[in-house]
Amino acid sequence: MSASLTLGKPEHLDKLLALVAAFHAEEGIELTEEARRAGVAPLLEGIPYGAAYLIGPPRAPIGYIVITFGWSVEFGGLDAIIDELYIRPGVRGRGIASEALIALPRALAGGGLRAIHLEVDQTNEAAKKLYRRAGFAPRDNYVFMSRKL
Incomplete structure (x- = not known):
């Protein structure tokens, strides 16, 4: 099974939803x-604030990644946050999420992106292992915090 990424378009709305x-x-x-x-x-x-990518064939996607864009002085420009990443349960454990996380920076390379961030449940060891394999690392002394408006 392929972790190919397809930039989501309006015709993908029902499948993505x-x-x-x-x-x-x-x-x-x-x-x-x-x-x-x-x-x-x-x-x-x-x-311009974000994008959704279908994972797998667009006619029958097996997952998706949603990213949002921001600006970081520290990272020197455009950055992104992986807002959601999902792979259908029936195809998990086959390396598809790893492939998608490795392919994502390539898909965004031409846009001047300087960094990609994500948030992970501290108790989810499988997810943390997945993210480490894809090159993500926790930042010492930093924790992602939120405030709903």
Whole structure:
């Protein structure tokens, strides 16, 4: 199975929403369908703040990655946060997520991206191992913090 990445477009909305709903159900993220659609659709329409990539064949994707863009003085310019990464349970454990995480910087290389960040549950050892294999490392003395508005 391939971890090829396809930049999401409006015609992928229904397939992507099904994957996002599955991920949210698995993670206990409660959103209405309307809110989920409002969060995903602009990414497929080309807003400059982020992008969604389908993993696997676009006609039958096996996962997705959503990234959002920001600016970092420390990292010298454009950076990104992996907001969500999901692989269907039936195909996990085959290295697909690792391949996708390694392919992502290549897909973004021409855009001047300086760094990619992500957040991981401190108790999720499998995810931390996956991210380390893909070249991510925790930053000493830093913790990702959030405030809902």
